Amino acid sequence: MEPEVISPESIQSEDSQEKSKMQQLVQNQRTHFNTGKTKDLEFRLKMLRLLKTAIVNHKENLEAALKADLNKSETESYATEIGVTIAEIRHYISNLRTWVRGQKVPTPLFFLPGKSEIRYEPYGVCLVIGPWNYPFKNLFGPVLGSVSAGNCTVLKPSENSPHTAAAIKNMVSEYFDPEYMVVIEGGVSETTELLKERFDYLFFTGGTEIGKIIYQAAARHLTPVTLELGGKSPAIIHKSANLEVTAKRLAWGKFINLGQTCIAPDYLLVDNSIKDQLIEKLKKVIVDFYGEDPSTSPDLGRIINKHHFDRVKGLIEGDVVFGGDSNEEDRYIGPTIINNVKPDDKVMQEEIFGPIIPIIGYDDIEEAIDIINKRPKPLALYVFSNNHGARKKVINSTSSGGVCINETIMHVGSPYLPFGGVGNSGIGAYNGRTGFETFSHRRSVMTRSFMFDVPQKYPPFTEGKLNFIKFALKRLF
Structure with a gap:
C-alpha cells in the first residue's frame, strides 16, 4: 500500500476542527513571542541548557524508540542521534554570546558622520518538519538554530517513525511550555493543516517531491524556507x-x-x-x-x-x-x-x-x-x-x-x-553558526548624526547639485 502524501490541493481545502486547533497553537506562540521574552540572550541560553537536560534524562526512552523504529544499536543511536545533538548544544552555548553581537560594517564616506551594523533578530514562530531516517537528530539540529536565534518553535516529527515521535513529544511536553515549544504528532492531515498557517520561518527535511509541495505552501504566506532534501550522492x-x-x-x-x-x-x-x-x-x-x-x-x-x-x-x-x-x-x-x-x-x-x-x-x-x-x-x-x-x-x-x-x-x-543542498538537493543550510543565522533575520541599521547635512540631496535640483552627486558617487565606496 502506498503511503499517504501531502498534495497541493489539500493545503487549499479547509478542515474547520483541525484549522481551529492549529490556528490557536500558532497564535499562542505568536503572542508569547511578542512579549519579547524569547529574544533575551540569557533566556535562550537557559532554554538550550534545559533542552540538554531533557535529552540526557530521556536518553533511554529515546534509544528504545530508535531501536523500535529503525533497529538502531545503542552506539549508533548515541553517535548519530542523541550524543551528537548534545555536543551541538554545547557548541551553541559556548558561542552564542559571540554570535548575537551582530556585525559592524563600514559606512560610506558621504554618509559620515554615522555608523552601520547588521543585527541578528529572530523571525518569530518557526515550523520544523523532521524526517523519519534520523528522526531525532534531523529534527533537533534545526531546532537548535531556532532556539538560539530566539524564536518560538513548532516541531513536526515524521509519522513514519512513530515511536521516536512519541518519545520526543513526551520529552518536550515535560520540559517546555507549548507557547514556546510544542510537538505535533500525526500524519498527512496534521501536516497539511499546519501548512495552512502563517509561520515566520519554515524548515523541512525530507524528499524532493514533498519539498516542492512544502515550498508551494510557504509561498502562499511568503514564508522563508530552508529545504534539506537529498538525491543520489x-x-x-x-x-x-x-x-x-x-x-x-x-x-x-x-x-x-x-x-x-x-x-x-x-x-x-x-x-x-x-x-x-x-x-x-x-x-x-x-x-x-x-x-x-x-x-x-x-x-x-x-x-x-x-x-x-x-x-x-x-x-x-x-x-x-x-x-x-x-x-x-x-x-x-x-x-x-x-x-x-x-x-x-x-x-x-x-x-x-x-x-x-x-x-x-x-x-x-x-x-x-x-x-x-x-x-x-x-x-x-x-x-x-x-x-x-x-x-x-x-x-x-x-x-x-x-x-x-x-x-x-x-x-x-x-x-x-x-x-x-543546491538545486534539487535543497535550499539553504544549517549547522552551528549557520543554523543560528538561518533562523535569524539580518536587520540593517544605519545611524546618522544631525550634523553636516548635505544640501545637494534635496530638491530643487540644479546642474551644480547633479555634478556634486556624480562626484560623490565616484567616491562613495
Missing part, C-alpha cells in the same frame, strides 16, 4: 586511493542506518584499473563489520517500513556480486554490491535509501564527471584520491551541496561547516 574512487581505508569508509557511510541516510554514498564511480580490487576489499570489510551472516548483526539497522522495503528490494537486479538477500518479516535487506551498473539501470533512477552499492567503472575521470553533471546536483559528493590534481579537477568541474575528500558523511558533523 556519488563517490569517485580514483586509482591513487588507499583502497584499504577507502573500502572501510565507504562501507561505514553506506550501511550506517542500513543506507537510509540522505548523504550516504549512493553509487560508486570507480577507475576500472582498481575496480575488482575495491570490490574484494568491500566484501571483506562487510564481513569484518557485520559477520558472515549480517542479518544477525546487532549493528545493522532495518528498513523503516514495508513500503520502503518493497521499493529498495525492487532495485536489486543485474550483476549482484555480494548480498542481495532479504527478509520481509524483519524488514531486513542485506548489504548488497551490484557490479557493472549502467547509468540508465533501474537502481540509478532514484535515490536508493537502502544498503545497495551500485558500481560503475570508468577509464578516464572525465567520464565520471560527465555522469555526475548529467544528473541533478547531489547533496554530497565524495572523492577518494591521493592525487591533488584529480581532487581539484572533480571539485572545480561539479556542483554539490558539500564535498568530502577521502571520507564519507563526516563533514555534516562539523559545526563549522554549513550543511545544505
Whole structure:
C-alpha cells in the first residue's frame, strides 16, 4: 500500500476542527513571542541548557524508540542521534554570546558622520518538519538554530517513525511550555493543516517531491524556507586511493542506518584499473563489520517500513556480486554490491535509501564527471584520491551541496561547516553558526548624526547639485 502524501490541493481545502486547533497553537506562540521574552540572550541560553537536560534524562526512552523504529544499536543511536545533538548544544552555548553581537560594517564616506551594523533578530514562530531516517537528530539540529536565534518553535516529527515521535513529544511536553515549544504528532492531515498557517520561518527535511509541495505552501504566506532534501550522492574512487581505508569508509557511510541516510554514498564511480580490487576489499570489510551472516548483526539497522522495503528490494537486479538477500518479516535487506551498473539501470533512477552499492567503472575521470553533471546536483559528493590534481579537477568541474575528500558523511558533523543542498538537493543550510543565522533575520541599521547635512540631496535640483552627486558617487565606496 502506498503511503499517504501531502498534495497541493489539500493545503487549499479547509478542515474547520483541525484549522481551529492549529490556528490557536500558532497564535499562542505568536503572542508569547511578542512579549519579547524569547529574544533575551540569557533566556535562550537557559532554554538550550534545559533542552540538554531533557535529552540526557530521556536518553533511554529515546534509544528504545530508535531501536523500535529503525533497529538502531545503542552506539549508533548515541553517535548519530542523541550524543551528537548534545555536543551541538554545547557548541551553541559556548558561542552564542559571540554570535548575537551582530556585525559592524563600514559606512560610506558621504554618509559620515554615522555608523552601520547588521543585527541578528529572530523571525518569530518557526515550523520544523523532521524526517523519519534520523528522526531525532534531523529534527533537533534545526531546532537548535531556532532556539538560539530566539524564536518560538513548532516541531513536526515524521509519522513514519512513530515511536521516536512519541518519545520526543513526551520529552518536550515535560520540559517546555507549548507557547514556546510544542510537538505535533500525526500524519498527512496534521501536516497539511499546519501548512495552512502563517509561520515566520519554515524548515523541512525530507524528499524532493514533498519539498516542492512544502515550498508551494510557504509561498502562499511568503514564508522563508530552508529545504534539506537529498538525491543520489556519488563517490569517485580514483586509482591513487588507499583502497584499504577507502573500502572501510565507504562501507561505514553506506550501511550506517542500513543506507537510509540522505548523504550516504549512493553509487560508486570507480577507475576500472582498481575496480575488482575495491570490490574484494568491500566484501571483506562487510564481513569484518557485520559477520558472515549480517542479518544477525546487532549493528545493522532495518528498513523503516514495508513500503520502503518493497521499493529498495525492487532495485536489486543485474550483476549482484555480494548480498542481495532479504527478509520481509524483519524488514531486513542485506548489504548488497551490484557490479557493472549502467547509468540508465533501474537502481540509478532514484535515490536508493537502502544498503545497495551500485558500481560503475570508468577509464578516464572525465567520464565520471560527465555522469555526475548529467544528473541533478547531489547533496554530497565524495572523492577518494591521493592525487591533488584529480581532487581539484572533480571539485572545480561539479556542483554539490558539500564535498568530502577521502571520507564519507563526516563533514555534516562539523559545526563549522554549513550543511545544505543546491538545486534539487535543497535550499539553504544549517549547522552551528549557520543554523543560528538561518533562523535569524539580518536587520540593517544605519545611524546618522544631525550634523553636516548635505544640501545637494534635496530638491530643487540644479546642474551644480547633479555634478556634486556624480562626484560623490565616484567616491562613495
